[in-house]
Structure formats: structure tokens, C-alpha cells
Amino acid sequence: MARERSGRTVAHLVLATRLKTLREAAGMTRGEAADALGAHTATVRRIELAETSLDEGQVHTLLKAYGAGFAEIEEVLGQLARANLPGWWHPWRSVMDSWQLDLMSVESATSIIRVWEPALVPALLRTPAYARAVDDVRRPDLSPEARDQRTDLLMERQRRLRDRKTRLWALMSAAALNTTVGDAEVMNDQRLALRAAAERSDVALQIHPLNGPLHVMTGMPTVTLYRVDVPEIPDHAVREGTLPGTADVSNSLHTVTAYHMLLDHACVIAPHPDKSKEALTP
Missing domain, CATH: 1.10.260.40 (lambda repressor-like DNA-binding domains)
Incomplete structure (x- = not known):
């Protein structure tokens, strides 16, 4: 890509x-x-x-x-x-993955973000403590200060997307709810945050159950699709790599369309967002 x-x-x-x-x-x-x-x-x-x-x-x-x-x-x-002025993300550029640097501009113009997350809570729905706990395990190459900065950046991304009323359609595996990230308090707060997000009009959250049927994205790494509302800019697809901090980014119509179709098929099989809310109820 x-x-x-x-x-x-x-x-x-x-x-x-x-x-x-x-x-x-x-x-x-x-x-x-x-x-x-x-x-x-x-x-x-x-x-x-x-x-x-x-x-x-x-x-x-x-x-x-x-x-x-x-x-x-x-x-x-x-x-x-x-x-030519620096983007709002400029203060965090030193802790951003290289593929994120240009993509922040695209994200800032996005009207709809669709994401498949196979094992964890999608990044744009994570709490600060959950996000930091993920980086503690996945990014030991970074200093504690850098991991704090990355968490701050993620929270700022979430805030700006909410302010823009960007729609988020997330499909995640229930495996995330059964994987302890941080400790019990972190997981409890993350569940509460997911429940609150699922009630928002700008969020559609589908949780594929552990005993659910096989679907076309089973086993596939995290995939994020950006629908850009600027006519001159094509949609983008990001498939995160197996190595930390890596990803393939494409704005090829063929690639983006293929991922859209895969996500469509997977979302049809997954429970309706209303059912997913029930999965988050204690």
C-alpha cells in the first residue's frame, strides 16, 4: 500500500x-x-x-x-x-508514529471513521488509563514521559473529533472485555466509558461475541477507514502492522473499497449496536 x-x-x-x-x-x-x-x-x-x-x-x-x-x-x-502553519498536533510530533504525522491532517477533515479492532478497545474509545496501560506493554521502547504525551495526544484527538461531530462506527471483539489491561479499576472505568460512548448519537459500537460466528475480518489486524468530507481528498485506509508503531496507509480507491466491503460484511454478522450495549451492562 x-x-x-x-x-x-x-x-x-x-x-x-x-x-x-x-x-x-x-x-x-x-x-x-x-x-x-x-x-x-x-x-x-x-x-x-x-x-x-x-x-x-x-x-x-x-x-x-x-x-x-x-x-x-x-x-x-x-x-x-x-x-504552512504547524498543525494542532505539532507539539506531539516527537512521540507520534511516522505514519500518523500526515494522517492527522486527514483525520481532522474526516466526517466518518470506521474501525475494526480485533483484541483491544478501539483507540478512539479508550480512557487515558487504558491507553497508557496499552502503551506500557506495547511501547517499552518509549520513555514514561513519551507514553504520557501519547496518551495526551489521543485524548486531544478524541476531543477534537467530538467537537467536529465526526461519526465513529467501531466494530470490536468481546475479547477486549475479557483481556485485563492495567488492573480491575482501569477495566471497570473503561467499561463505563464504553457504555457512555455507546449512548452517544455520533458513535455506533458493535461488539462481536466470543462465541459468535467466523467473519471475514477475524484474525485481521486493526483497520481504520477515514471518509473525508473534502471533495479533493480521497478516503484513506490504515492497516496497522504487527510491529509496534507500523502501519500501511492507502488512499487507493481499490484498497479502500475492499476494506469497506470487508467491514460491511463483518458488521452485518455482528450484533446490532443496541445488543452491544447489553454486553456492557453489568
């Missing part, structure tokens, strides 16, 4: 797509745009795919070549200046 390119954000992708649209509307080829820029055609291609940083001078030159007016040039350059 294709990995996200470092530094590529949703805002940069939107601007890159706009530059391509303006070039095509002006009836110019990439070669002609490159001539106006005094660069190679490959440079224009990379700019339009946001495979390189968007330089203010280059963008200004291209906009003038495409016949953009003063107001439009000012608007685009203003958008570029805002896009």
Missing part, C-alpha cells in the same frame, strides 16, 4: 488540486506551465500532486501564468500561508 508523503496535508492537497484546475481552465499543458516557471515539467507535476512543498513564489508565478486576478492570487496565497 502507498504511504502518505511527509509534509502533505489536506490544505496543501486542496491547493495543489486548485492549481491543476486553474491550469487546465487556462488551456495550458504542464510543459507550458513549466516554461512559465522556468522549471522542468516534472516540477509542475509534483506541485499538482503535492509531492513537494508549495513555494509562495512558484505558486504566485503559476497563478499569474494561468490568468488569475489579483483577488484570487491574494486568496490562494493566504490559503497557502495558513496551510
Whole structure:
């Protein structure tokens, strides 16, 4: 699967797509745009795919070549200046997995997140104590301070998604409810948090029982799908790796559609969210 390119954000992708649209509307080829820029055609291609940083001078030159007016040039350059500002997650970048760095921009523009979690509580539904206890076991390579920061980041992600009213549709195995993470108090608080989340209108939680039938995602690692509500940005799929901190990220239509179909099949077999609430009742 294709990995996200470092530094590529949703805002940069939107601007890159706009530059391509303006070039095509002006009836110019990439070669002609490159001539106006005094660069190679490959440079224009990379700019339009946001495979390189968007330089203010280059963008200004291209906009003038495409016949953009003063107001439009000012608007685009203003958008570029805002896009170049650090993302809200910038303070946590040192403790983030590499694949997360670009994906935070996508997550921040997401309208629906779907996730399959085979053995634990999905990350976006974890309590701070549960999340920290998971990292204590899975990420012994990190310092205690780094693990604290990662927990803080996760809580901030959850808060921002709630504020955006991003819908979360989570399918998890009941194995998570039978696996002690931390201690009994951590697990009790996590159950209470899951029960509260299941009552929210922006959350659909399905819990596949331990004695439930085999489904197409049984044994598959954690998979997360992002439905982005920005027309220029494709949906994304993330399949977490077996090694800590690794994942495959793809925005290929074929790959994303395949995972959507797998999740659809698994969700049909799993109990309805109302039944899943009963599984969380003491």
C-alpha cells in the first residue's frame, strides 16, 4: 500500500488540486506551465500532486501564468500561508508514529471513521488509563514521559473529533472485555466509558461475541477507514502492522473499497449496536 508523503496535508492537497484546475481552465499543458516557471515539467507535476512543498513564489508565478486576478492570487496565497502553519498536533510530533504525522491532517477533515479492532478497545474509545496501560506493554521502547504525551495526544484527538461531530462506527471483539489491561479499576472505568460512548448519537459500537460466528475480518489486524468530507481528498485506509508503531496507509480507491466491503460484511454478522450495549451492562 502507498504511504502518505511527509509534509502533505489536506490544505496543501486542496491547493495543489486548485492549481491543476486553474491550469487546465487556462488551456495550458504542464510543459507550458513549466516554461512559465522556468522549471522542468516534472516540477509542475509534483506541485499538482503535492509531492513537494508549495513555494509562495512558484505558486504566485503559476497563478499569474494561468490568468488569475489579483483577488484570487491574494486568496490562494493566504490559503497557502495558513496551510504552512504547524498543525494542532505539532507539539506531539516527537512521540507520534511516522505514519500518523500526515494522517492527522486527514483525520481532522474526516466526517466518518470506521474501525475494526480485533483484541483491544478501539483507540478512539479508550480512557487515558487504558491507553497508557496499552502503551506500557506495547511501547517499552518509549520513555514514561513519551507514553504520557501519547496518551495526551489521543485524548486531544478524541476531543477534537467530538467537537467536529465526526461519526465513529467501531466494530470490536468481546475479547477486549475479557483481556485485563492495567488492573480491575482501569477495566471497570473503561467499561463505563464504553457504555457512555455507546449512548452517544455520533458513535455506533458493535461488539462481536466470543462465541459468535467466523467473519471475514477475524484474525485481521486493526483497520481504520477515514471518509473525508473534502471533495479533493480521497478516503484513506490504515492497516496497522504487527510491529509496534507500523502501519500501511492507502488512499487507493481499490484498497479502500475492499476494506469497506470487508467491514460491511463483518458488521452485518455482528450484533446490532443496541445488543452491544447489553454486553456492557453489568
